[in-house]
Amino acid sequence: MEFANHMILLAAVLFLASILATVITPRLGVPLLLVFLIIGLLAGEDGPGNIHFSDYPLANLAGTAALAVILFDGGMRTRMEDFRVGLKPAISLASLGVLVTAAVVGAFAAWLLDLGWAEGLLIGAIVGSTDAAAVFSLLHNNAVHLNKRVTSVLEIESGSNDPMAILMTLVLIAYLQDPEAFGALDTLWMLVLQGGLGAAMGIGGGRLLVKAINRLELSDSLYPLLALFGGLLIFGFTAVLHGSGFLAVYLAGITMANRRLRAAASIRRFHDGIAWMAQIGMFVILGLLASPSKLWPVAGPALLIALVLILVARPLSVWLALLPFRFPAREQVFISWVGLRGSVPIVLATYPWLANLENAALFFNIAFFIVLVSLLIQGWTVAPAARLLGLQMPASSALVHRIEFDLPGQRGYEIVSYRIGHDSSLIGLRHKELPLQDVSRVIAISRAGRLQAYRDWGALRAGDYVSLVAAERDLPQLDEVFRSARRPAREAEQRYFGEFHLDPAAKMADIADAYGVPPPSGANDLDVRGVFAKYLPNAVVGDRLRLGDIDLVVRRMDRDQITDVGLRLPHE
Amino acid sequence: MKLADILSVDRVSSGHTFTSKKKALEELSKLLSKGAPDVGSGDILNSLSAREKLGSTGLGHGVAIPHGRMPGVNESVGAFMRLKHPLDYEAHDGNGVDLVFGLLVPQNATEAHLKHLAAIAEMFSDENFCRAAREAADDQALHALLANFKPA
Numbered sequence: 001m002e003f004a005n006h007m008i009l010l011a012a013v014l015f016l017a018s019i020l021a022t023v024i025t026p027r028l029g030v031p032l033l034l035v036f037l038i039i040g041l042l043a044g045e046d047g048p049g050n051i052h053f054s055d056y057p058l059a060n061l062a063g064t065a066a067l068a069v070i071l072f073d074g075g076m077r078t079r080m081e082d083f084r085v086g087l088k089p090a091i092s093l094a095s096l097g098v099l100v101t102a103a104v105v106g107a108f109a110a111w112l113l114d115l116g117w118a119e120g121l122l123i124g125a126i127v128g129s130t131d132a133a134a135v136f137s138l139l140h141n142n143a144v145h146l147n148k149r150v151t152s153v154l155e156i157e158s159g160s161n162d163p164m165a166i167l168m169t170l171v172l173i174a175y176l177q178d179p180e181a182f183g184a185l186d187t188l189w190m191l192v193l194q195g196g197l198g199a200a201m202g203i204g205g206g207r208l209l210v211k212a213i214n215r216l217e218l219s220d221s222l223y224p225l226l227a228l229f230g231g232l233l234i235f236g237f238t239a240v241l242h243g244s245g246f247l248a249v250y251l252a253g254i255t256m257a258n259r260r261l262r263a264a265a266s267i268r269r270f271h272d273g274i275a276w277m278a279q280i281g282m283f284v285i286l287g288l289l290a291s292p293s294k295l296w297p298v299a300g301p302a303l304l305i306a307l308v309l310i311l312v313a314r315p316l317s318v319w320l321a322l323l324p325f326r327f328p329a330r331e332q333v334f335i336s337w338v339g340l341r342g343s344v345p346i347v348l349a350t351y352p353w354l355a356n357l358e359n360a361a362l363f364f365n366i367a368f369f370i371v372l373v374s375l376l377i378q379g380w381t382v383a384p385a386a387r388l389l390g391l392q393m394p395a396s397s398a399l400v401h402r403i404e405f406d407l408p409g410q411r412g413y414e415i416v417s418y419r420i421g422h423d424s425s426l427i428g429l430r431h432k433e434l435p436l437q438d439v440s441r442v443i444a445i446s447r448a449g450r451l452q453a454y455r456d457w458g459a460l461r462a463g464d465y466v467s468l469v470a471a472e473r474d475l476p477q478l479d480e481v482f483r484s485a486r487r488p489a490r491e492a493e494q495r496y497f498g499e500f501h502l503d504p505a506a507k508m509a510d511i512a513d514a515y516g517v518p519p520p521s522g523a524n525d526l527d528v529r530g531v532f533a534k535y536l537p538n539a540v541v542g543d544r545l546r547l548g549d550i551d552l553v554v555r556r557m558d559r560d561q562i563t564d565v566g567l568r569l570p571h572e
Numbered sequence: 573m574k575l576a577d578i579l580s581v582d583r584v585s586s587g588h589t590f591t592s593k594k595k596a597l598e599e600l601s602k603l604l605s606k607g608a609p610d611v612g613s614g615d616i617l618n619s620l621s622a623r624e625k626l627g628s629t630g631l632g633h634g635v636a637i638p639h640g641r642m643p644g645v646n647e648s649v650g651a652f653m654r655l656k657h658p659l660d661y662e663a664h665d666g667n668g669v670d671l672v673f674g675l676l677v678p679q680n681a682t683e684a685h686l687k688h689l690a691a692i693a694e695m696f697s698d699e700n701f702c703r704a705a706r707e708a709a710d711d712q713a714l715h716a717l718l719a720n721f722k723p724a
Contacts, residue, residue: 514622
């Protein structure tokens with residue numbers, strides 16, 4: 001009994017400390033995950049907490065389960081339309097990229113630490129994948145706004161490269177345990193089984209789960225739980241059959257995000273919370289597991305390996321993997337820089353312990369140190385790097401509050417609320433004057449903390465909360481209405497997307513004529529859309545084409561069709 | 573750039589009411605031709621209309637900046653109209669337009685001329701400036717406001 005009480009108290013203290021840390025850290029620009037890790041370290045044997053924790057199997061279990069949940073949640077946030085631009089490059093990064101990273105880091109580690117090639121490669125494989133939790137949380141941070149190509153590539157990559165790293169780690173461990181009995185065919189078979197089974201079970205399982213959620217009549221609060229344990233079932237079942245459970249839950253999440261799903265909003269909100277809990281729990285436990293006093297002896301070599309990883313292996317692998325996709329150079333540099341390592345390497349570093357490998361302690365401490373360095377150096381500088389490379393876009397929907405509800409009996413409709421800011425130009429308008437789509441309508445206005453009766457609505461004032469019923473597909477447009485009204489946002493937008501609008505069907509020759517700029521060669525008969533298709537296939541919002549002194553900027557897209565183009569003039 | 577070099581007081585006018593975008597552009601062309609004596613207002617109208625066909629020059633929030641290149645013009649020429657009632661200008665935000673700044677640049681427009689256009693667009697993206705322009709008492713006051721504008 002005493003033990004249970006102590007454990008509950010301890011867990012509560014660690015979680016509360018982590019949750020409170022989320023209040024302060026965004027202002028410091030520190031990656032949150034690093035803070036969770038440090039809280040774990042402080043609570044551990046070398047910190048004031050002085051908790052002795054070295055249960056590798058338990059840490060492995062917690063880490064694996066948490067990763068499964070985070071990947072499931074990450075998958076549910078991935079929209080199919082992101083796949084259009086991001087999928088192929090991301091898959092290349094997740095396969096070839098991981099291989100190259102692991103090979104370069106492995107060769108260097110083997111040389112530096114005087115290990116066998118397989119042991120060196122094992123270190124490379126352990127730190128081979130980028131971290132979904134770290135990448136997701138950094139890219140959804142309010143300080144960074146990037147174009148869709150970069151975000152979707154980074155997100156899909158980080159969600160889908162863990163299986164490759166895990167696979168390489170497992171193969172290398174199997175080889176190291178018994179080098180005589182392990183052949184090339186075994187490796188190939190493992191690869192096929194892990195990847196093939198993971199993909200099939202993930203997509204199939206995801207569809208089944210959607211069907212189950214939409215068919216079964218349950219109490220409202222059980223749908224999110226059904227989704228969560230359905231996802232874990234997919235993970236467990238796939239993994240028991242020797243497929244990649246990580247790939248399976250990620251794909252299941254994606255499958256669910258792109259189908260009509262009952263209670264979608266509450267499922268999303270629930271998983272958001274669960275994913276937070278998984279992240280905090282995992283990083284705190286992994287922090288507890290490590291002991292800084294054992295990290296110091298390997299600090300020198302580990303730092304060198306981390307630098308090789310960040311400055312050589314990752315850029316090389318990104319360059320090679322993206323070679324066929326002709327990414328702009330500055331986007332490649334940025335993608336290289338956001339090669340954040342996170343929990344996966346630390347979780348993977350517990351595998352050699354479980355397999356009783358000779359150098360397990362060395363692998364763990366080096367991997368842990370590399371993650372610390374990566375989170376510190378790269379995690380801290382993502383926003384400045386985006387600014388430096390000129391990849392920052394004007395904030396999109398971050399400035400408005402949006403609260404989603406499900407309407408019973410309806411799918412695809414939500415209730416959203418927006419706050420009218422002090423600089424909003426909607427102030428003074430009546431609700432009927434708001435430019436809204438036909439089905440969207442204002443249902444409530446609250447002012448000074450009180451819901452107003454319909455006859456008192458009157459003109460909008462600063463600080464009002466406006467609630468609307470809206471179709472899910474109208475939400476981006478609604479965001480635009482409430483955001484474009486903000487003056488600072490408007491100026492930033494004009495600077496980025498240009499002063500004027502052009503019809504995507506306007507002829508290139510006419511534009512060149514109107515502004516006295518040279519038309520691109522061979523593009524005289526094309527319209528704006530055609531020129532983008534020719535010079536920038538797979539364009540995303542924010543992409544630019546230079547035309548003499550002016551820029552053409554993609555302002556808006558509807559799926560893969562450009563619907564609005566900005567014209568950006570030169571500035572003083 | 574000083575706007576006073578581009579815009580003279582006789583090319584600022586207010587209180588118009590138009591029934592169509594075309595009529596507004598016609599009137600604007602006449603104003604502009606005061607600053608470009610060698611050019612007929614019909615040619616100016618053609619240039620402005622050709623540009624509008626590529627996409628409305630409405631910036632949103634009630635402002636439009638029709639512009640075009642013009643042979644026979646050596647320096648940028650501006651004209652400004654304040655309308656009494658907002659006019660449907662096919663602006664992308666759907667709002668009617670009541671502040672219209674017209675700009676002609678030389679046929680061999682250089683980067684400097686495009687920067688004039690950018691500076692004018694920036695001026696009209698300032699909400700306080702637009703409010704002041706809507707409240708200015710008469711043409712003189714409007715001209716003074718425009719000519720003395722200093723970006724914040």
